[in-house]
Amino acid sequence: MIVIYLEHIPKPPLDRFVRVLWYARAPECGHRRERVLPTGNTQVILNLARDFLLDCPEGEPARQMAASQVVGARTVFEIVDTSDMADLIGVVFRPGGFPVFARDAADVFSNRSMGLEDVWGLRARGLRDRLRELATPEQRLRCLEEFLTAFCVAGSNGYAVMPAIEFALRRFGRDACVTSVREVARSVGWSERRFSQVFREQVGLSPKVWCRVQRFQRVVRQLHAGVDVPWPELALECGYYDQSHFANEFRAFSGIDATTYTRLRGTPWANHVVAD
Numbered sequence: 001m002i003v004i005y006l007e008h009i010p011k012p013p014l015d016r017f018v019r020v021l022w023y024a025r026a027p028e029c030g031h032r033r034e035r036v037l038p039t040g041n042t043q044v045i046l047n048l049a050r051d052f053l054l055d056c057p058e059g060e061p062a063r064q065m066a067a068s069q070v071v072g073a074r075t076v077f078e079i080v081d082t083s084d085m086a087d088l089i090g091v092v093f094r095p096g097g098f099p100v101f102a103r104d105a106a107d108v109f110s111n112r113s114m115g116l117e118d119v120w121g122l123r124a125r126g127l128r129d130r131l132r133e134l135a136t137p138e139q140r141l142r143c144l145e146e147f148l149t150a151f152c153v154a155g156s157n158g159y160a161v162m163p164a165i166e167f168a169l170r171r172f173g174r175d176a177c178v179t180s181v182r183e184v185a186r187s188v189g190w191s192e193r194r195f196s197q198v199f200r201e202q203v204g205l206s207p208k209v210w211c212r213v214q215r216f217q218r219v220v221r222q223l224h225a226g227v228d229v230p231w232p233e234l235a236l237e238c239g240y241y242d243q244s245h246f247a248n249e250f251r252a253f254s255g256i257d258a259t260t261y262t263r264l265r266g267t268p269w270a271n272h273v274v275a276d
Contacts, residue, residue: 072109
């Protein structure tokens with residue numbers, strides 16, 4: 001199987017809102033479905049190979065949905081059909097970056113997928129048509145960056161993540177395991193309730209859930225890298241109370257246990273696990 005996967009870091013001013021643009025071409029995966037683990041990020045995904053993506057609820061037949069989707073910040077895994085990965089391009093937004101492109105709160109999209117045309121209108125169809133006309137992944141990534149840059153310049157109206165939320169994201173990023181929501185709310189001079197509401201509207205998840213997902217992601221990165229650490233030691237290193245806490249959280253987010261993850265991590269991406 002020949003897999004093409006490219007990432008592109010956007011230039012200013014787009015980099016304030018977008019973490020990475022990516023392109024994937026994996027037409028022959030050798031397995032039918034993959035389990036995609038939650039990262040807490042909002043994404044936009046466009047299928048360039050055919051006019052639909054597949055929705056694959058666990059244990060149910062696949063259903064067709066629009067070829068271009070907003071995938072909101074998730075707290076649970078989803079199942080994808082690998083046939084969708086034949087020619088795919090996407091955008092990973094920074095925490096707090098998506099609302100400028102949606103003109104709506106990020107939590108409206110959380111734990112759901114929504115047709116991109118329902119959010120961007122006909123410009124979403126025009127973007128997909130232009131991308132399909134281009135010959136190379138590099139040209140497609142440049143086109144996507146130019147489109148998003150023009151969108152962001154025209155539509156941001158000076159929008160930026162609120163300083164209090166930027167501060168919180170930095171604090172949580174340094175030590176999400178021990179920094180409490182109450183402590184951060186107090187540091188920015190807000191009530192815990194007000195802070196949690198604004199954080200959820202800008203990022204898509206509540207601050208407590210965001211921290212749990214980031215802690216889970218720390219484990220996933222280590223497991224995918226093949227770190228050989230006993231489970232109790234890994235649990236404590238990543239901020240869990242004990243091995244039981246670690247095991248329960250891992251299964252809650254992924255639907256599998258950590259041992260199964262290490263056995264099935266046969267994909268190039270840490271957050272994709274063979275499902276069948």
